[in-house]
Amino acid sequence: MVVLVTGANGQLGQALQSISGNYPEIDFVFCDSTRLDITDLNNIKQSFKQFKPDYCINAAAYTAVDKAESEPEKAQLINVIGAKNLAEVCKEYDTILLHISTDFVFDGTNKTAYKEEDTPNPTGVYGLTKLQGEKAIQETFDNYFIIRTSWVYSQFANNFMKTMLRLASERDSLSVVNDQIGTPTNAVDLAEVLISIIIKTQNSQPETRNIFGIYNFSNEGRCSWYDFAKEIFEINNVNINLSAIPTTSFPTPAKRPAYSVLDKTKIKKFFQVEIKDWKESLKACKI
Numbered sequence: 001m002v003v004l005v006t007g008a009n010g011q012l013g014q015a016l017q018s019i020s021g022n023y024p025e026i027d028f029v030f031c032d033s034t035r036l037d038i039t040d041l042n043n044i045k046q047s048f049k050q051f052k053p054d055y056c057i058n059a060a061a062y063t064a065v066d067k068a069e070s071e072p073e074k075a076q077l078i079n080v081i082g083a084k085n086l087a088e089v090c091k092e093y094d095t096i097l098l099h100i101s102t103d104f105v106f107d108g109t110n111k112t113a114y115k116e117e118d119t120p121n122p123t124g125v126y127g128l129t130k131l132q133g134e135k136a137i138q139e140t141f142d143n144y145f146i147i148r149t150s151w152v153y154s155q156f157a158n159n160f161m162k163t164m165l166r167l168a169s170e171r172d173s174l175s176v177v178n179d180q181i182g183t184p185t186n187a188v189d190l191a192e193v194l195i196s197i198i199i200k201t202q203n204s205q206p207e208t209r210n211i212f213g214i215y216n217f218s219n220e221g222r223c224s225w226y227d228f229a230k231e232i233f234e235i236n237n238v239n240i241n242l243s244a245i246p247t248t249s250f251p252t253p254a255k256r257p258a259y260s261v262l263d264k265t266k267i268k269k270f271f272q273v274e275i276k277d278w279k280e281s282l283k284a285c286k287i
């Protein structure tokens, strides 16, 4: 079984690389942006012709939430055209696509966890392009899994946890918003779930493979960014004066959803995945 991973040097790409040795039955082909540019259709075709992947995990994306507000064309090119290109080539090569999307497709006005079928209404360019990317895939073919996730962190690449630890090494005090509620996701847990989806799909009979579609995945529980930062500092024995502030005191170019907890009933039911609580998973994340 051949699994091709795009965006292999990003956070999720590196998390996938870190666990790939646990799956000797899978031939992984890790492609970073220099080897495979998802905005270049011919480049994708060449890679698929060479490796003939059974599955493609699209870990490539434009992920700079605030910067996207000032460069929407670039976000659109990578998150929409890139996703569409991959879906077209996957269709041509009969490859199953696993594409990652985001809680930022929602506007955050829900009072209970977002289900897959809830109506998206992104509040910024990043969320909008990720939603358009989902739609471009859905309009191209049926053999996709779109996994929406939230607040991804890990020992790899740039993320909130690493930013907090860096800032704490430079300052005595820090303010973090406490009125945006969501769930952190350890990138390694997300990587494990993606492989689990592939293995379960591979082992199921072709006629029962009507399980394609959108799925939510994050760790269990919920918290604010302030709670998340507090836990990061406690686990890492960092002494810092941390204060909670409202979003209005920390204006950013992109408006973020006030509430973006994802309901994971569907993924647990279809793929029997056991999901760790976010605090437990954070403890397991070693820098």
Ligand SMILES: NC(=O)c1ccc[n+]([C@@H]2O[C@H](COP(=O)([O-])OP(=O)(O)OC[C@H]3O[C@@H](n4cnc5c(N)ncnc54)[C@H](OP(=O)(O)O)[C@@H]3O)[C@@H](O)[C@H]2O)c1
Pocket: 006, 007, 008, 009, 010, 011, 012, 013, 032, 033, 034, 036, 037, 038, 039, 058, 059, 060, 061, 062, 063, 078, 082, 100, 101, 102, 103, 130, 149, 150, 151, 152, 153, 157, 158, 159
């Ligand atoms: N991080 C989060 O908190 C979060 C939350 C919800 C959902 N997600 C989603 O999860 C997925 C993985 O995110 P991540 O945190 O791993 O992101 P990341 O660390 O920013 O990695 C994204 C990767 O995509 C690559 N890339 C950009 N343009 C490309 C192109 N045209 N062709 C090929 N590769 C390209 C980048 O490579 P270069 O650096 O070389 O450009 C980078 O390695 C994304 O779909 C993201 O939208 C993330």
